[in-house]
Amino acid sequence: MTDNRSSTLDANDPLAGYRDRFFRADDVRAYLDGNSLGRPTKASAERLSSFVTEEWGTQLIRGWDDGWYELPLTVGDEIGAVTLGAASGQVFIGDSTTVILYKLIRAAIDARPDRNDIIVDTDNFPTDRFILQGIAAECGKTLRWVTPDPDAGVTPEQVAEVLGPDTALVVLSHVAYRSGYLADAQAITALAHEAGALVLWDLCHSVGSVPVQLDAWGVDLAAGCTYKYLNGGPGSPAFGYVRTEHQEAFRQPIQGWMGTSEPFTMGPEYEPHHGIRRFLSGTPSVIGMLAIQDMLAIVAEAGMDAIRAKSERLTAFAIDLVDDLLIPRGVALSSPRDPSRRGSHVTVDHESFAEVNARLWAKGIIPDFRRPHGLRLGLSPLTTSFEELEIGVEAIAAELP
Template structure:
């Protein structure tokens, strides 16, 4: 389509968008005309600005230390339950808010390995997010484990067939991302989970790029463990704490390795020995970030109001529109489309590659066009369904085309 037709089509899609009204719930940056990086950092909600201000004066300032008895102590579990209800498809008592994604991954991986004694292999893919790979490399060296690597196609991700080929009697754990951070490939989590269980292994899914944008049903899929961040599609703010999921049947038999006071049966007794709390609380370690758990609560309310099915439908429309624009305006200029073509196998971002993108990205940012650069040559167009308009997508892709011209 021509650029004029693309603009007309974007206006039509925005007019018909049933979720378009939610854009008014978010703070808009005055110098940004196309924010295409919602899969790295979500926009703040207006209600979160009020909540954060009110917390300083009304809770921290007014209630002081009494806040722990009144609500803060339970917040990692109450917000965890809310994430589980709205975005993970899980019953209460299985999700906690704790540390960074990195630390939670470490906790859950070590817990899983301890629960599979005598098994010596971990399955992971070569294109998983660096943190996942680095943690697994460190744990493998620490515990004498062997990593069994799966190598996905660059524009796709890990398939059930690839996982089945490396599973065996020595497999203790499979660690994969539900949505690949680079290509946006949406893995077949139910099928892969079932294959791992048939082999006697446990499964840990990294949900950083899917939670809040793609329907997730951890309980129904039989998933053992999951972790994810809250600052992408959950809009918790820079560095907001991550969440962990531990299936109910595993909680009292898994030993978490970072034994802190907040995970004990009676934290304020300050006893001489570590005694883990029953249930999901045992996976907490130190004092949780109360401030870090504030903003995500407002986004979770919006996700609940919109409905994850409608959010997924909008996500697919956005990425389909972006794909059409890339094919029409960028592929003829030498750009490679590096994400799955099938929208059912795609999360809420697409990646495009061109040798000039490293330099072009800085110029785009200066113009208020904000995609996400991934080395060596990739631009990710991260389309957050409740905040991204079709007009932003059109403006962004048109600006990339202008850079190539």
């Protein structure tokens, strides 16, 4: 049974009113997986419906001349301005995160042909590690591994130990997908640049929940998905960031018609477009970009600073609940206690969580299970209430053996 802690926190939450702008399923009592898939906005339901009847259905192919062609860049600029601290002309949208990571990593190492090493950490998201292993084998490069504390993340000191004159690229996640550790992106980027290396940040678990300042930090490249805190829907297209100074010098490896200087000329040779458009490849998903725009409008209205403040309050309350209800039952906290080093999710571990999670889902309590025995409490600041969080942690405690 919840107590008045969550009620007081909800009553004093300046962002509480935003929850009404999102769909809520009647059979879901606590949704604690917003860091895997965000709730849909009500505005997106209207936008998607009207798109079928008023744009796709009436414009048909003419829609490409009436805004669709520019969407990967206009939505990219919105993502950059609202969530990334990026000036216009540096963010594009299209492809999956996996494909964009491949394109940007290959472009970066090709731009440093005399350097052999790529730095990555052992606890990075599997896709990032798998892509890098494939590229290293393909291009004859060497991966230099950082091994962070699995309950924390990569520190500047750890990166400094493996940086050297042969480092071409550093690839790290801003927020660790498992522990929620928030890396010091500015300090690590500066260290890499001192060594003459480039840096690519995976922003999948930070964009929309943690303020990011790519331009100010001097970041070279970044990539991230849009279906978590940007609520674009299952499989909504990812974004890529390429700093202006690199765009003309970098050659992206997946040369498709949408990245050419004259896409509709259908010329015999590939000629890259100037600027960020050259990093597009194939035809982008127009439908996949629609819902992102509605969430970006909400994020811009609420403000990233307010969203970050709510995130810190949510994760702090989550840790209080974990300390009170779960740790006495043998659960371990696997996320940083320092809020300045924590993203918007909290991970706890217990050997029974695989079975517990299945029972929770059946009861409308939805955290995120991560093998071998972790539960992530993904707290989306604009959609998660303190009461919902408390209900969820109490349900976890009730299911423990």
